Every structure is written in C-alpha cells, then in structure tokens.
Amino acid sequence: MLGVKAYAIVAALLFGLGVYGALARRHAIAVLVALELMLNGAMLAFASFSRLHPLAQAVSGQAFVIFIIAVAAAETIVGLALVLALHRVFRTARLDAFELLKW
C-alpha cells in the first residue's frame, strides 16, 4: 500500500498544475477548470491526511471533501454565470480583455 507521502505528492502536483493553469491561461473557462484542479488537489490532500488522524475511525478529512465538492459546484456555477455575463458585454471570454478597472 502506498504511503500518505505519495498521495501528498500527487495532491501537490494537482494543485501546482491548477496554479499554473490559473496563472497562464487567458480563457476564463480554462481558468475555472484550473481552479477545479486546485480544489481537487486540496481535496486529495484532505482525504489522504485524514489517514494520519490518531483516531482510526475519524472522518473529518472526508467530510471536508464532501463540503468542498458542494462549494466547488456552487462556485463553478457562479463563475460560469459571470463568464456568460462578461461574454455578453465584451463578446469574448478572454481574461486580458477585461481591464476596465485599471488605473
């Protein structure tokens, strides 16, 4: 059986991939997807570190995962709605087009 360390590494990789995506991609939907990746990394970390809990039957890590899934779903909906609204105004979903609030 693989150790917690391996899971943690995968989680970190997933999170890092998400960060890279969120920073590097210009398309709003791609950034949303990248955010999902970061969330997944975090969830994996929660689930795996739950193993290290002194009480074997403790499920707080898993419980967090359930919550994050729910919150992520809601967040994605809001995000997509924003993207739609922005698309109506700017006729594009590229983030670098949205720079009205600059100096």
Next chain:
Amino acid sequence: MESYYSLAWLWWVPAAPFAAFAVIGLFTRPWRQLSAAVSIVAAGMACLFSWGALFSQIKAGPEAVRNDQYIWFATATLKPAVGLLLDPLSAVMLVTVTTVALMVQVYSLGYMGREKGLSRYYAYMSLFLAAMLGLVLSNNFLELYVCWELVGVCSYLLIGFWYDRDAAAFAAKKAFVTTRLGDLGLLIGLIMICTRAGSFDFADIRARMAVGGWEPEWLTLVSILVFCGAAGKSAQVPLHVWLPDAMEGPTPVSALIHAATMVAAGVFLVARTFFLFAGSPDALAVVATVGGVTAAFAASIAVVQNDVKRVLAYSTISQLGYMMLALGLGGLGAGMFHLFTHAFFKSLLFLGAGSVIHALGTNDLREMGGLRRAMPVTFWTFAAGALALAGVAPLSGFFSKDAILCLAWEKSPVLFLLALVTAAATAFYMGRVVFTAFLGPPRSKAAQTAHESPTVMLVPLVVLAAFSVLAGWWGAEFGRFVYFGVPSDERMRWGFAALMQVAPLAGILAAWLVYVVKSPDPDALRRRMEPLHELLSRRYYVDEAYDWLVDNVVMGLSAGLAWFDRRVVDGTVDSIAWLVRRTGDGMRRLQTGRVSNYVLAVFAGVIAAVVIVRMAGAG
C-alpha cells in the same frame, strides 16, 4: 468710606455711549436727527455721572480708590477682569473727556448737520467715547489695551469719515499704521509685565513691584516699551507724522480725538503706569527727553504752517510733548494738569477754527483775515483759547505751563530751556493765527462775506472758553489730588511765574510786530531766512525720511523675505507635494485591471506569508 456716589452709576459712564452706538447702528440709522439726539443724550448722561464721580472723589479725598470688577474668564494662572477703577486720575480724565465730548457733539449738530452720513458719524463718535471712557476707567492692562485699540479704530474711521477723498483715506491708514507701530511696543511690554506679575490688574502689579526683586534694567526695558505705545498715540517724535495728516477728518473729530482725548491717552497711560516708570530713572529720562524734543520740534514747525488746522495739530503735538516732559521729570500732577487744561483750550481752538472753516470753506490762513467783525463770538472765544494756550496769566494754560516750567527749572536746565523756547514759539504761532485770521483786511472773497456760525456751534465755544479761562484755578491742589495721594511740592511760585510771563508776551509781541505792524515784513523775513523756512515748512523732512525708509529698507527687506517665502518655504512644500504625486503616479501602474496579475500577486503573497511564518517559527 461710604459715599453717596454708587459705582453702579459709574458703569453707565462707558455703557451709555456704547448703548448709543448700538442703538444708532441697529435702529436709528435712517433718521439722522434722531441718531444725533441719541448720541448727545448718551454723552450728556456720561458727562453727568462723570462730574458726580469727580465730586464724590474730591469729597472722599485723594487717597480714596474704588474698584469694581467682574471676572471675564479664568485660567489657572490669569484671571482677566472687566473692571472700573475710580481714583483721582481717572475721575479727572472722565470729566475732561466727557465734557469735551459733549460740547463737540453738540457743536457737530451745526458743523456736520448737512452730512449724509450723520448717523454714521454719531455712531462712531459714541463708540469712540465709550472706548475712551473704558480706557480711562480700566483697572487692568488687558481691558486698557482692548480700549486702546478700539479708540485707534474709531480714530481711523473718523479720520477717514470722508472716505471718498483719497487724502482722507490715506491719512486714516497712516494714522492707524503709525500708532500700531507704537502699540506693538505696548503689547510686548504689557505681556512681559503681566506674565512676570501674574496679573493684569494695576493694583496687583503695584503690589508685586513693591515687593521688589525686579531688575532695574528689566524695569527700564518694560517701561520704555510701554512708553512706545504712549508715544505712538500721543504723537511723540518720531511717531508724530500721523497727527498732522489726521486733520483730513472733520474738524470736530480733530477737536475731540486729535486734540483733547485720544492723543492724551498716551500721556494718561504713562500716568496710569507711573509706578513702573518711577522705578526706573533711565526710562523717566527717556520720557522727559522725548517730550522736550517733541515740544520744541513741533512748535517750530507750527510757526510756518499755512493750514490753520495743521498749526493746531503741530501745536497739539508740542503740548503733548510738554505733558510727557512733565511726566518724565516726575511731575505727575503737573503733566496731568496740563492735559486737563489743554483739553479744554485746544478743543476750543479746533472748534473755533472749525467755525471759521465752516464760514469760509477753506483751511488756508492766507485766505482769511478781518474776521473779527463778522464773527465776534468766534473771535473772542478763539482769542481766549489762544491766550490760554500761550500761557498768559491768569488763564488756565498759564497755571499748567508754569507748573511744568517750574519743575523743569529744578530738574534739568536743558529741558527747561527747550520748554521756555517752546512757550515763546507757541505764543508766536498762536499770535500769527489770530492776527492773520481775525485782524487786518479780508484776503479773499469768502472772508469778506463771512457770517457768524449758528448758535448751536457758538454755545460749545463759549462753554469751552469758560473752562479754558477758569480751569487753571485748581492749581497746586491738583498735583496733590492726582498724585495718588503722595503730597507733591508743586506749589505756586508767583515770582518765578511772573518772570516766565516774558516768554509768551515776547512771542505775542513778535507776532504783533510781524503780522500786524508788518515791521519786519513777514515776506521779507521769510526771504531772508529761506533755508530755515524751507526746512520748517518741509517739516524737517521727516515724512521724506519715512518714505525713503519704507521704499528702500522696508521694501528691500520685504523683497528678501518674499523671495525666501516663495523659494524656500513654498519650495519645500511644493517639492514634497511633487514627490508624493510622482510616487503615486508610479504606484498607480500596479493597478493593471487584469485578473491574472492580481492572482499572481495573491499567490506570491501567500508564498511570501508562508515563508515568513516558517522563518519566524524557525527563529
């Protein structure tokens, strides 16, 4: 000691004119005659209560001092009060001021009757009277200073009464600025005294001084600073330049403010704070010297002036110098006595001159002449005033001048000589005015057709003439009365006094020879002494010297300071502002509006936070 005179009445003395000022300003302004009536009634009331105060004071004796005050505001260290001080000095001043003021206000009915701004005139007159009485009655330095500045403001307003005339507006400004110069000294002086004594109250300061421990040098400095204020108000050399120009105001104003009352405030101030001067012989010497020099200096200028009001103005300066001389020699009684008599005959002379000006429409002596027949009352009263001013026995000026001459004879031969020459010059220029204006042939059409002034103007002349003739009989009693109860040895010495009559009689005789007999002829005389005449009629070039001083020194200094202000002070402020602006401009670029940049910043921030926390934890 119980007295029939209640101090509650005394409060009405300054309060009545002030109420008149408020009533005229707020309500009766559109009705000119009503305004005049309000003002005169208030002045009459003040006059009545003042005489009451004087009689009660005489009855109570010179040592009686009464005091009444309300605390204005209290701090931990100082409790400035608004108070009244009734002692012989203030009682005498009260009577002088209110009597002359009442006469002048009645006279103004005739002289100013047709002015559009009559209400304004009477409002200012009432405010002036209130301030002047407050000054006289004040029992502390702060109240005195407030009133001191108030009379200055009123003087400014009244000199500039005809503000649409440039000369009047300039003269008002000049008077205000010049006296302010002296007031600065007074302000510094009184701050120094009051912080050291811990009180504004004259009685407290006296008590503190009696304890001792004040360095003589410090006392000298403070006294001279106070004297600066007095010199400005009383037009002593070199701050005298404003008074002749102040003649641009209406003649009754000159009579009240610039002859009898406000200009005497400087003398009064020295008298009121005499306890300070008494502690410093050097300061007294300064006062005496300035007074003596002023007396002779102004008298010599008065000899050649052609404007009748200017002659009287220089004469006023000269007589104020006389009073200062007396005070400087320690003769509080003599100085105040001269102030008292001078107030009557000088305001009389001004009102008489006003009567002539009213009839002729000119101030110029060269356009008068032969007015004796057309204006007999004016002539006789004016002559009485002139004789009193010259110091001819037995008119009031004789007694007060004699007291001063006597004092100078004992204390300082040089100052005595100055005073004696001044006395002769005074008689000469007054003789000149009387002889040229009232005797001889009329020298202009206006002088031929002149008529006597209306009764309302003549009554004050007669009343003041009566005072001028009779006020002297108080004599040596006065010295004892005013001198805070300290007996003074200013006794009448008839032999000396008779000898001193030589000076005024010689002056009058010389004027008679020159201006009536015409031998030597005045024009020939003038030509023979052209340089001297030029020097005198240009008033010793003092005004020119001031102009030069202002144009070169003051303006140069100001230009330097203005440069410093613009370059250094403003420069510093501006560069700080520039720096902030430029920094802001640069920092603004951080706000790109792009989400990805912000996200990067968030991540960088998180990483930085983690690193810092770890390092702190490791430490």
